[in-house]
Amino acid sequence: MNLQFHYRCSLCNQEYTTEQVQYTCPADGGNLDVILDYENIRRATSPTKITAGNEPSLWRYLSLLPVADPGGLGTPLRAAGWTPLFSPPLLKAALGLENLWIKDESRNPTASFKDRASAVVVARARQIGAEVVVTASTGNAGAALAGMSAAVGQKAIIFAPRTAPPAKVAQLLVFNAQVLLVDGSYDDAFDLTIQASQEFGWYCRNTGYNPITAEGKKTAAFEIWEQVVFTAGKYTRPLSVFVSVGDGNIISGIHKGFKDLFALGWLESMPRIFGVQAEGSAAIANAFHAGHETIIPVSANTLADSISVDLPRDGVRAVRAAKQTGGTYVLVSDQEILGAIAALGKAGIFAEPAGATSYAGLIKAVEQGLVQPDDPVVVINTGSGLKDVRAAMQAVREAPVIEPTLAAVKRVIK
Numbered sequence: 001m002n003l004q005f006h007y008r009c010s011l012c013n014q015e016y017t018t019e020q021v022q023y024t025c026p027a028d029g030g031n032l033d034v035i036l037d038y039e040n041i042r043r044a045t046s047p048t049k050i051t052a053g054n055e056p057s058l059w060r061y062l063s064l065l066p067v068a069d070p071g072g073l074g075t076p077l078r079a080a081g082w083t084p085l086f087s088p089p090l091l092k093a094a095l096g097l098e099n100l101w102i103k104d105e106s107r108n109p110t111a112s113f114k115d116r117a118s119a120v121v122v123a124r125a126r127q128i129g130a131e132v133v134v135t136a137s138t139g140n141a142g143a144a145l146a147g148m149s150a151a152v153g154q155k156a157i158i159f160a161p162r163t164a165p166p167a168k169v170a171q172l173l174v175f176n177a178q179v180l181l182v183d184g185s186y187d188d189a190f191d192l193t194i195q196a197s198q199e200f201g202w203y204c205r206n207t208g209y210n211p212i213t214a215e216g217k218k219t220a221a222f223e224i225w226e227q228v229v230f231t232a233g234k235y236t237r238p239l240s241v242f243v244s245v246g247d248g249n250i251i252s253g254i255h256k257g258f259k260d261l262f263a264l265g266w267l268e269s270m271p272r273i274f275g276v277q278a279e280g281s282a283a284i285a286n287a288f289h290a291g292h293e294t295i296i297p298v299s300a301n302t303l304a305d306s307i308s309v310d311l312p313r314d315g316v317r318a319v320r321a322a323k324q325t326g327g328t329y330v331l332v333s334d335q336e337i338l339g340a341i342a343a344l345g346k347a348g349i350f351a352e353p354a355g356a357t358s359y360a361g362l363i364k365a366v367e368q369g370l371v372q373p374d375d376p377v378v379v380i381n382t383g384s385g386l387k388d389v390r391a392a393m394q395a396v397r398e399a400p401v402i403e404p405t406l407a408a409v410k411r412v413i414k
């Protein structure tokens, strides 16, 4: 573990100790970067040591995380991360890419990428002795916090918009969190959570507010490093990583993970990071393409509920993730997202709309020549299709209902 860390504001560069500040910059509300002691880490561990580790979860990177070991052995808290990397021949052929991997985050304990952030936030909560953790969520962050908390007996309260998909609400309730369904948007729930956490002294996990979430999410970059860069050897072209973007915290976290590795001298060149947003929720892509860092809110409207955000809470760092790595932002329509669900499904991978958005973005990037056939590419499926079955059914044709006769079968099987 690396407990010697402090914060630096991503907007004004002011540095703070963990005693001074817990969430965002008091001067300008900027997101805080966690600054690790790289010297100390280099002394304590090495790529050889880490890759020889035998913990099949994100906890294999504990030496690069700003939290103490949370315990919880034998529970789902120890199963977050270390997700499989698939290389489906069908998809490689469809896109004409020689080296394509899908990192399947639906294999996390609560079936989305959010387990990475929630596991590490729960570790922090236990370390600081927080009685209650709270989060606003469109569903997945809450399910992850509820699940990771339940694993170790931590009390959790979740604020979700009442329109959240039923499967996600069911997860919250089954994981025994206290659930408050807000009659409003995710953004309304977000603001209310911050007020409530101040009023009641709860520890707040909110995405793009609590600086620890990005530290959990960066572990996906460590895995891509270990599973692709380290294991599969070197490529002549830089690695490209495709990420779907709502609040911008996953893409910022992945950027941070690669920056950590680069600063440690363990990564030769930075991968290019591509953000993919839904056309109806494109505040970060808009800023990127306008060439500035001012995030102008939109009135979000997309079927990909996990990336439907009016005002992204980690927008500035999300713009930089693409800009500083030679990536870009790609926009896709809801129709293209549904098409990507079907395409991934044909390869045996079941994604929720926001999970398939990254793949829809890759299809577009290939069409536009942003990615070359010999570019190694990793696409992250951020969440399981079981999270939103209604959307999944829109991506496919209905099954015929038939009489139980062979004649009826013959009419359908042509």
Ligand SMILES: *Cc1c(COP(=O)(O)O)cnc(C)c1O
Binding pocket: 112, 113, 114, 140, 141, 207, 244, 245, 246, 247, 248, 249, 250, 251, 306, 307, 352, 354, 355, 382, 383, 384
């Ligand atoms: C949260 C989430 C995203 C987007 O992450 P941000 O940090 O909000 O950009 C993408 N896909 C899924 C499935 C998610 O749950």
Ligand SMILES: [Zn+2]
Binding pocket: 009, 010, 011, 012, 013, 014, 025, 026, 027, 028, 029, 030
């Ligand atoms: Zn600041």
